[in-house]
Amino acid sequence: MPIIEISCYHVWREISNYIDGEIDPELRRRMEEHFKGCEHCSAVLDGTQNVLRLVGDGRTFELPAGFSDRLKKRLEKDLGG
Amino acid sequence: MPKDKSGRTLEQEIMLIDRVCAGETHLFYELISPYERQVYVAAFSTLQNEADAEEVAQEALLKAFSHLSGFRRESKFSTWLIQITINEARMKRRKDRKALYESLDKQNTDEEGDYIPKDFADWREIPSESLERTELKQALQRALASLDGKYREVFILRDIEDLSIAETAQALGITEASVKTRLLRARLQMRDALAPGYDGAWSLGENQWKKVRPW
Ligand SMILES: [Zn+2]
Numbered sequence: 001m002p003i004i005e006i007s008c009y010h011v012w013r014e015i016s017n018y019i020d021g022e023i024d025p026e027l028r029r030r031m032e033e034h035f036k037g038c039e040h041c042s043a044v045l046d047g048t049q050n051v052l053r054l055v056g057d058g059r060t061f062e063l064p065a066g067f068s069d070r071l072k073k074r075l076e077k078d079l080g081g
Numbered sequence: 082m083p084k085d086k087s088g089r090t091l092e093q094e095i096m097l098i099d100r101v102c103a104g105e106t107h108l109f110y111e112l113i114s115p116y117e118r119q120v121y122v123a124a125f126s127t128l129q130n131e132a133d134a135e136e137v138a139q140e141a142l143l144k145a146f147s148h149l150s151g152f153r154r155e156s157k158f159s160t161w162l163i164q165i166t167i168n169e170a171r172m173k174r175r176k177d178r179k180a181l182y183e184s185l186d187k188q189n190t191d192e193e194g195d196y197i198p199k200d201f202a203d204w205r206e207i208p209s210e211s212l213e214r215t216e217l218k219q220a221l222q223r224a225l226a227s228l229d230g231k232y233r234e235v236f237i238l239r240d241i242e243d244l245s246i247a248e249t250a251q252a253l254g255i256t257e258a259s260v261k262t263r264l265l266r267a268r269l270q271m272r273d274a275l276a277p278g279y280d281g282a283w284s285l286g287e288n289q290w291k292k293v294r295p296w
Contacts, residue, residue, distance in 0.1 A: 012198060013265070015265070015268075016264050016265035048272045051271045052268070059218070063121055067135060070135070
């Protein structure tokens with residue numbers, strides 16, 4: 001089956017769904033084909049995936065120091081447990 | 082037995098919930114402790130302020146305690162906690178209505194013009210030791226703060242806290258289609274904000290980012 005080309009613009013609109021696997025196989029095939037031939041779009045894809053790796057490592061937000069102790073005290077006080 | 086992030090099975094969690102409901106209130110902290118960070122981050126995603134986020138996290142957990150018997154187990158317990166927290170955070174924001182929060186209040190309009198990526202610099206390598214760097218953390222915080230509230234909430238729940246699209250929709254009370262649209266915008270904006278060479282504020286010493294501009 002021939003792969004119908006799609007525009008960069010169309011790729012950007014779907015790039016997030018592409019990363020999440022939320023697109024149908026036909027569109028996925030077309031996008032994969034596009035990334036092979038388009039440096040702009042593959043840079044956008046790589047960069048977006050890098051952002052997700054950076055923020056997904058669990059170290060972006062830490063609890064403020066003493067958070068758990070203050071929470072436990074509050075619960076003890078208010079729940080009378 | 083499948084265990085989730087909390088390190089316990091669903092059965093164990095349900096048993097804990099039942100025991101707390103039956104009066105063993107001292108077990109409540111044990112029940113929620115695997116999720117306290119998520120609850121805090123959810124509050125922070127709306128409020129963008131540590132002290133407010135902590136206060137709201139505490140209030141939300143107290144509210145969760147008093148409504149625990151009403152938890153219907155159709156969603157994950159963690160999603161339910163986050164949902165309560167987001168609601169509390171939004172209520173606080175509405176109550177405060179300080180100038181500080183005003184820019185976050187465009188929440189309900191869903192006018193999504195298409196977002197066009199601004200920078201096409203190549204950005205393939207992320208050395209993992211760079212994750213430790215304060216600089217990077219600060220760059221992330223700045224990038225997050227630059228997002229509109231409705232984009233930031235979706236991005237934080239989905240991409241930082243790793244909720245599914247359905248769970249994110251549920252926690253925020255919006256449709257899955259809205260989650261996807263907002264996520265696209267948020268991710269592209271985050272990329273533009275963080276792409277080295279774009280904001281220029283951030284380098285990795287000897288490990289300079291490879292910068293390639295195709296035109
Ligand atoms: Zn392209």
